[in-house]
Amino acid sequence: MSYRVVVAGATGACGTAIVRELAQSGKCAGVTALVRRPHTFAGCDRERVSSVQVPSLDALLDDSGGNGASGVARTVFGEGVQFEAAVCALGSTMKESGGSREAFRRVDYDYVCAFVRAALAAGARRVVLVSAAGASEDSWFFYSRVKGEAERAVSALCREQGAALWILRPALLLTPARNRGSRRPAEAAVQWLVRALRLSMGGHLAVTVEEVARITRDVLDSAEGEGAHGLQRVLSRNADGAIVCSSAAIHAMAARWTPSEKISQ
Numbered sequence: 260m261s262y263r264v265v266v267a268g269a270t271g272a273c274g275t276a277i278v279r280e281l282a283q284s285g286k287c288a289g290v291t292a293l294v295r296r297p298h299t300f301a302g303c304d305r306e307r308v309s310s311v312q313v314p315s316l317d318a319l320l321d322d323s324g325g326n327g328a329s330g331v332a333r334t335v336f337g338e339g340v341q342f343e344a345a346v347c348a349l350g351s352t353m354k355e356s357g358g359s360r361e362a363f364r365r366v367d368y369d370y371v372c373a374f375v376r377a378a379l380a381a382g383a384r385r386v387v388l389v390s391a392a393g394a395s396e397d398s399w400f401f402y403s404r405v406k407g408e409a410e411r412a413v414s415a416l417c418r419e420q421g422a423a424l425w426i427l428r429p430a431l432l433l434t435p436a437r438n439r440g441s442r443r444p445a446e447a448a449v450q451w452l453v454r455a456l457r458l459s460m461g462g463h464l465a466v467t468v469e470e471v472a473r474i475t476r477d478v479l480d481s482a483e484g485e486g487a488h489g490l491q492r493v494l495s496r497n498a499d500g501a502i503v504c505s506s507a508a509i510h511a512m513a514a515r516w517t518p519s520e521k522i523s524q
């Protein structure tokens with residue numbers, strides 16, 4: 260069954276790779292990227308990738324019309340727009356979000372939950388959430404705690420709506436070198452070290468954004484929404500039934516992956 264997919268965080272390192280990968284799937288009927296400002300998805304067929312520009316994702320939180328998630332979905336995505344799938348690769352850092360815990364949480368929790376709620380209201384029944392290794396509501400680390408809380412809230416939302424949820428938990432994300440250098444020099448330096456010393460340790464320490472993108476496509480392309488490689492047995496489910504995919508599992512699955520169906524050129 261073909262699907263249309265909406266992607267939040269589409270302009271990020273991971274999101275860009277995901278958009279590019281999904282745009283090449285013969286099973287994907289179209290990718291809609293939620294963006295803050297105009298963005299060109301280099302190398303993607305413009306017929307297959309479109310954008311919805313929302314300058315502030317506060318729009319996802321605004322229920323002033325009183326119509327709940329479906330009203331928000333109509334306002335943000337457009338009247339009558341439907342998706343079968345949604346991918347959330349939104350994320351920030353304390354520094355980039357404005358320096359406060361509240362600002363970070365607004366992106367990594369509030370916007371993430373609001374996006375998934377709106378996507379579900381627009382019909383999405385397969386959801387992929389890019390979270391992070393170590394995500395846990397009980398973590399001592401604020402970043403990991405927020406990620407864990409977002410996982411929990413998104414899992415509950417998907418369960419309520421009968422949607423299948425995959426939670427991907429990458430460790431360090433290895434991105435194309437040009438993406439990070441100037442913006443996050445420390446992260447770029449660690450990436451360089453991991454690559455130079457081949458330290459990814461089977462995905463335990465790091466995975467590439469392309470690996471995350473392949474797994475996202477694999478999950479959404481497969482008929483059951485459970486990935487084509489029978490590795491579900493090594494994955495765990497959380498209390499809400501969402502499949503949780505560790506960084507090592509992302510690496511292992513990506514290594515075995517071949518595209519299910521390419522678009523005809």
Ligand SMILES: NC(=O)c1ccc[n+]([C@@H]2O[C@H](COP(=O)([O-])OP(=O)(O)OC[C@H]3O[C@@H](n4cnc5c(N)ncnc54)[C@H](OP(=O)(O)O)[C@@H]3O)[C@@H](O)[C@H]2O)c1
Pocket residue numbers: 267268269270271272273274294295296315316348349350351366389390391392428429430431432433
């Ligand atoms: N980087 C890592 O090593 C790493 C490791 C593990 C997990 N993760 C997680 O993986 C996910 C993807 O990471 P990434 O490295 O690809 O992130 P990224 O490159 O920083 O991209 C983040 C995306 O979120 C959007 N975003 C950030 N703040 C926003 C705001 N206030 N309003 C609207 N959109 C906003 C960005 O949009 P703009 O382009 O408009 O800014 C961008 O599309 C995140 O959840 C991250 O926490 C990252």
